[in-house]
Structure formats: C-alpha cells, structure tokens
Amino acid sequence: METRLGEYVDEFTRRDWQTLPPDAVEDPVRLAVVGAGWFTAEWALPGIERSAFTEATVVTDVDADAVDAVASGTDLTGVPPEAFRAGEVAEEYDAVYVATPNATHLQYVEAAAKQGKAVLCEKPMEASPERAERLVEVCEDASVPLMVGYRMQTDxxxxxxxxxxxxxxxxxxxxxxxxxxxxxxxxxxxxxxxxxxxxxxxxxxxxxxxxxxxxxxxxxxxxxxxxxxxxxxxxxxxxxxxxxxxxxxxxxxxxxxxxxxxxxxxxxxxxxxxxxxxxxxxxxxxxxxxxxxxxxxxxxxxxxxxxxxxxVHQLEEEFAYFGHHLLTETPFHxxxxxxxxxxxxxxxxxxxxxxxxxxxxxx
Known part of the structure; x- marks a missing residue:
C-alpha cells in the first residue's frame, strides 16, 4: 500500500491532461478579457500571461478607469463594452474570458457566440438557472466551445x-x-x-x-x-x-x-x-x-x-487547460x-x- 501511495504522489503537480508540449506552441490562444476588477488584475491576467497556451490581447469593462488601469503599460487593447459586443476588435482575439458580475455573464457570452469565439465563463455561470440554461444554449446553437471556470478541477x-x-x-x-x-x-x-x-x-x-x-x-x-x-x-x-x-x-x-x-x-x-x-x-x-x-x-x-x-498558480493551470484544449481541439470537462x-x-x-x-x- 505504501508503494502504491508513493506512485500517486510522484510528480505531484503533473498535468495529466497535457499532450501538447508548451515549447511547441507558436501561436497561443488570444483572449479578450471581459471584466477588469481586482480578480482579473491580480490573478486572471497573471495566470493568462504565465500560461504558454494563452495570451491576453483585449480588455473591456463598464468602468473605463479600470480598463485604463489594467491596459496601461501593456499591449492590451482597451475597449468599451459596446465596442466589444459589436465585434469592433474581434479580429484581435480567438476566445473570450468573462469575469463580470454573475447576472451580466449572458450578454457577453451572447456577443462572443455571435462572433464565433470560444468562451471561458466564470462560475457561477449566471444568477439563475434559467439564465444559465440560456447561456449554454447560446453557445450550443453557435457551435462554440464553452468552459466554466472551476479552477479546482485543474488544480x-x-x-x-x-x-x-x-x-x-x-x-x-x-x-x-x-x-x-x-x-x-x-x-x-x-x-x-x-x-x-x-x-x-x-x-x-x-x-x-x-x-x-x-x-x-x-x-x-x-x-x-x-x-x-x-x-x-x-x-x-x-x-x-x-x-x-x-x-x-x-x-x-x-x-x-x-x-x-x-x-x-x-x-x-x-x-x-x-x-x-x-x-x-x-x-x-x-x-x-x-x-x-x-x-x-x-x-x-x-x-x-x-x-x-x-x-501552483491556480489561474495559470486553468488558462493553460483552456488554451491547450482549444489548440488540440479537445472537449472541456x-x-x-x-x-x-x-x-x-x-x-x-x-x-x-x-x-x-x-x-x-x-x-
């Protein structure tokens, strides 16, 4: 039994889901980040940057000052929400990460789906089961991949x-x-x-x-x-x-x-x-x-x-999983x-x- 336990803890932080070597990635998944609050600034954006499979290229938020603060000194394109929803900079990203208040997730996911972009939506998916159901259906109808940000599952x-x-x-x-x-x-x-x-x-x-x-x-x-x-x-x-x-x-x-x-x-x-x-x-x-x-x-x-x-940096693991699975066309769990x-x-x-x-x- 002790030997078997040892087998399970060897290389404890291994990524059992990873099949694509990080150094083989020339074009990581470009992400539009929706929501520029403290969690995005302190954890999500560093996680995206640390991941070899993703990079952030666009940021939007209803708070223009927050967008400016996040984009300042970086290569990020900051845009107002109406410009994002209209797809004005859609050529600058491949997928969308939604980290806004729960009841506003649906509107941004609808926009991403209309643009044909894959979605990583924070949990809980929406403020009610009815709106969550609609969010899922929007992605299914548009045939765009949807992952929900349960970072414990990739930890x-x-x-x-x-x-x-x-x-x-x-x-x-x-x-x-x-x-x-x-x-x-x-x-x-x-x-x-x-x-x-x-x-x-x-x-x-x-x-x-x-x-x-x-x-x-x-x-x-x-x-x-x-x-x-x-x-x-x-x-x-x-x-x-x-x-x-x-x-x-x-x-x-x-x-x-x-x-x-x-x-x-x-x-x-x-x-x-x-x-x-x-x-x-x-x-x-x-x-x-x-x-x-x-x-x-x-x-x-x-x-x-x-x-x-x-x-480990939990957000790095989450974004690495998201980007990796998009690049390898592997379904999300x-x-x-x-x-x-x-x-x-x-x-x-x-x-x-x-x-x-x-x-x-x-x-």
Whole structure:
C-alpha cells in the first residue's frame, strides 16, 4: 500500500491532461478579457500571461478607469463594452474570458457566440438557472466551445486527491465534510456598495459566491451528481441585508453518500475538504483558496501520509487547460451542461432554506 501511495504522489503537480508540449506552441490562444476588477488584475491576467497556451490581447469593462488601469503599460487593447459586443476588435482575439458580475455573464457570452469565439465563463455561470440554461444554449446553437471556470478541477492537488479516491484508497466514499469562509468586507474590499451584495446581480452571496466551491469540488472528486439537497441560510450583519451571509447545506449523492458543507462571507478565513470512506480518509487543508500552501493527508489502516504541496498558480493551470484544449481541439470537462447541475442545486438549496424541506433534484 505504501508503494502504491508513493506512485500517486510522484510528480505531484503533473498535468495529466497535457499532450501538447508548451515549447511547441507558436501561436497561443488570444483572449479578450471581459471584466477588469481586482480578480482579473491580480490573478486572471497573471495566470493568462504565465500560461504558454494563452495570451491576453483585449480588455473591456463598464468602468473605463479600470480598463485604463489594467491596459496601461501593456499591449492590451482597451475597449468599451459596446465596442466589444459589436465585434469592433474581434479580429484581435480567438476566445473570450468573462469575469463580470454573475447576472451580466449572458450578454457577453451572447456577443462572443455571435462572433464565433470560444468562451471561458466564470462560475457561477449566471444568477439563475434559467439564465444559465440560456447561456449554454447560446453557445450550443453557435457551435462554440464553452468552459466554466472551476479552477479546482485543474488544480493538481485536487486532481491527485481524486486519483486516490478513484483508486479506492478510502474504499467506498461514505461522507464528505467541506467548509469555506472569509471576511469578505475585510479580505476582499471594505466597500459595501458591491455587486455580491446586490441579489439582482449576484443571485445570492455566500452560497452563490463560495458555496459553489465545496459543491462542485465534491462532484468532481466523487464523479457524481447530487440527487437531493437541503440547507439553511442566515444573515446578521446589516451590510448583507437582502443576501445570505452564512449558509450550511447537505448534498446527497447516489448511494446515500452525503456531503455536509458550511460557507460564510463573514467568518475567519478557512477552507477544508475531507472525504471519509469504508477503508480510509483523505483531507485537503486548506482546500479552496488560490493563494495558500496546502497539505494533503491520506489515512488508511495503519498507513498515514502527509504531503506538503508546493503551491501552483491556480489561474495559470486553468488558462493553460483552456488554451491547450482549444489548440488540440479537445472537449472541456467543466462545460456548460456540467455547470447547469450546480445552478439547479444552488437554487434548490435556497428553496430548502425557505421551506425547511429537502429538495429532490431531477433532470
């Protein structure tokens, strides 16, 4: 068993999806970046630049000052949204990355699809399942590839954790515990006039913004979709009036495997993912944030292994995967239909929070 564990952690950060050598890429995928907020400036653009398979060429945002700030001193072409939607600089990019408030994703994806451009859309895909469904249909009707930005699925440590579960090191999975919390108004911004606190733009706060991490990562690791959900939400701080500040929810998977999840936008910064099975346990702590060193612990019988993981740039991995798969014409795993399952599950959790009843999920 120890030898087999060693085989799984050897070359821990390997890209098991990569078939095209980076040095073979002469013309990387050119990206138009839609949304020039802090996440784009601090994480997405550096990730695009670090990836050998992508390069950013265009940026747009409703905030002209933000566009100027991002494009200043670079070769990026900054354009207003109306010019982007009209396709005025469409010859300067091959694909579009959408990182705007949730309820505005659809309009930009519609424009990209009309221009025949591949799309990488941030999660959650839209502010409601109905709009998310429309977004997927727009891309399907235009025959343009759509990937949704679940960066945990391209993070090597999560992929190694999935390898271990797939290989049966925990036996049959029985239950999952996952948590994610942050002090949103302290860590991210002190500004209460922001889109995450506007239910029309976000669709919700704690569940929509960070609840999707434990939900989707559990789906990915278990390779299963939820069959029922239940949950509770609560709000205490006046800044979160109208949206959920804290949430806890239960997700049932086939075989009665249950995931218990807690998320908060106003609690101590933390994240953790633990999967227990009939023969062992795997724990990733911290689990979901893009800027932290992490440790993967594996336990089975009298064998315990702790792997201190050298951090990778998660956005580099995501954009490398996106660009690589476009260049090799390989289908994406986290596509639009995959993301629709999350949209429907989140809506059902909100429904359960209102009714106090568990909600069954159907196709």
């Amino acid at each position: 090597p440590v999560v992929r190694r954790l999935k390898d271990l579960v797939d290989a049966g090191f925990v036996g049959d999975p029985i239950h999952v515990h996952a948590t994610m919390s942050q002090t949103m108004l302290g860590e991210l911004t002190g500004d209460t006039d922001q889109w995450r606190l506007d239910p029309d733009l976000s669709g919700g706060c704690a569940l929509m913004d960070i609840g999707i991490y434990p939900l989707n990562t559990t789906r990915f690791v278990l390779d299963a979709d939820p069959v029922a959900v239940s949950g509770h939400t609560r709000t205490e701080h006046e800044a979160f009036e109208g949206v959920d500040e804290h949430a806890d929810f239960r997700v049932e998977f086939p075989g009665s495997v249950a995931a218990m999840c807690t998320v908060s936008q106003n609690a101590t910064h933390a994240s953790r993912l633990e999967i227990s099975g009939t023969e062992g346990r795997v724990v990733l702590d911290p689990a979901f944030y893009e800027r932290e060193e992490r440790e993967l612990s594996v336990e089975r019988g009298d064998v315990r292994m702790d792997v201190e993981v050298d951090p 986290p596509d639009g239909r995959h993301a629709l399952v999350d949209s429907r599950a989140l809506e059902a959790i909100y429904e359960s929070a209102e009714t106090g009843e568990s909600v069954r999920l159907t196709e």
